[in-house]
Amino acid sequence: MRVALFALGGTISVTGGTPRLTGEQIAAGVPGLDGLGVRIDVRDVAALPSSGLTFTRVLEVVDAASRAVADGAAGAVVTQGTDTLEETAFLAGLVWPHDEPLVFTGAMRNPTLAGADGPANVLAAVRVAVATPARGLGVLVVFNDQVHAARRVRKTHSTSTAAFVSPDSGPLGHVVEDRVRILAVPPRPGPLPHRPSPERLAATRVAVYTAVLDDDGTLVDDLARDRQGLVVAGFGVGHVAGALAPRLGAVAGRMPVVLASRTGAGPVLRATYRSPGSETDLLGRGLLDAGMLDPWKARVLLRLLLAGGAGRDEIASVFAEWG
Incomplete structure (x- = not known):
């Protein structure tokens, strides 16, 4: 089983120096990831804050994730900064056509801080990317062991590790131990018919x-x-x-x-x-x-x-x- 991981920089990659952590280094720092029986195909896309992302860059990542799924990946994970994550995930959800999950995650605390949340978020995101109950849910955001629909999630706090919530609907599910438990399956609109250049x-x-x-x-x-x-x-x-x-x-x-x-x-x-x-x-x-x-x-x-x-x-x- 294989998951494609796309690294776009952000707090999860910040060490206080340069260069930032690569996707391989982020994955290597996740305890328990190698025990999932999942091969992680890491692709470094960019090393920049999420405020520097563009629609075109995000859609390029979506296309690359789509190709990975077409080539047999069980799902895809994107790590990025949290400042614009609610917008980039929603943008991806508007065009993502697959049943395989595309999961966005990141970190509120960088790897040099006590209680850094990046490793736990990546582990949970990979679990969701390969979970059968997550198929057909479209683009998801996984933070703090919660699974959110990209359509409803919002960043509601500037520093808390529980910053991402879905005020109108609540999370779709939770990651508990090694299980992904999906408790709500909302309607999923189809992808937009017109893809702009x-x-x-x-x-x-x-x-x-x-x-x-x-x-x-x-x-x-x-x-x-x-x-x-x-x-x-x-x-x-x-x-x-x-x-x-x-x-x-x-x-x-x-x-x-x-x-x-x-x-x-x-x-x-x-x-x-x-x-x-x-x-x-x-x-x-x-x-x-x-x-x-x-x-x-x-x-x-x-x-x-x-x-x-x-x-x-x-x-x-x-x-x-x-x-």
């Missing part, structure tokens, strides 16, 4: 506008200029100041504008509140509903759709399925 991705930009107290909205036009799409991180269930609503409606007449909640959990509503700047008002002005996707994941999905040539109706349909 790197050139189309580079030419497609989507901004995020965050609603704040006492906001006059003057930055909306500047933020939307030279962009192909906009995500609004609204208050609560999808609200903004009433004075901002006409500006957002005008932008929605020029490009897709997706309404999400900045709260970190829960959905955007559709027809509960009706005051100016409410969700009913904004959706009536042409904004699209992100559902339960947070603003950062909504941005990932909107950019991929726009770069793939999707029109407004298709964008609304896909958000209804993935949100």
Whole structure:
């Protein structure tokens, strides 16, 4: 049995000096990994913080993992920095077509610190990658012996080893001793039908506008200029100041504008509140509903759709399925 491991740098590889740990060194530092009966095929992709990753780089890793699975790997594991992991895993999940798991993991504490969590996370990730119960679940994030759907997971703490949680659904399962126990199997939307080229991705930009107290909205036009799409991180269930609503409606007449909640959990509503700047008002002005996707994941999905040539109706349909 074989697992492909792709190393992209991040805290899990940081030793305080240079160069960073290679994928081979990361794997060699995992107690018990050689006792799983799994051959680890390590591939070093990059040695950089996750803030330096791009859509194109992530999609290249997904393609390499797809080829590994087609060549007989039971699954694939990606190690990377945690800062953007919730976004990269979601991006991968939008295009991953296989039943074999693609598992993202990393570390909150680097290998030089007491209680470094990288080795335990890699061991758990490999267990999940080869586990029969994990097949068909798509792209997963494994941290702190918990298994999360990439679609729902969020990083909710800057330093805790329990930083990754799924606020809306909870984890799909847990790794207990040598067992992967999947307790919930959510619906899995199919991969997006259109895969954009790197050139189309580079030419497609989507901004995020965050609603704040006492906001006059003057930055909306500047933020939307030279962009192909906009995500609004609204208050609560999808609200903004009433004075901002006409500006957002005008932008929605020029490009897709997706309404999400900045709260970190829960959905955007559709027809509960009706005051100016409410969700009913904004959706009536042409904004699209992100559902339960947070603003950062909504941005990932909107950019991929726009770069793939999707029109407004298709964008609304896909958000209804993935949100």
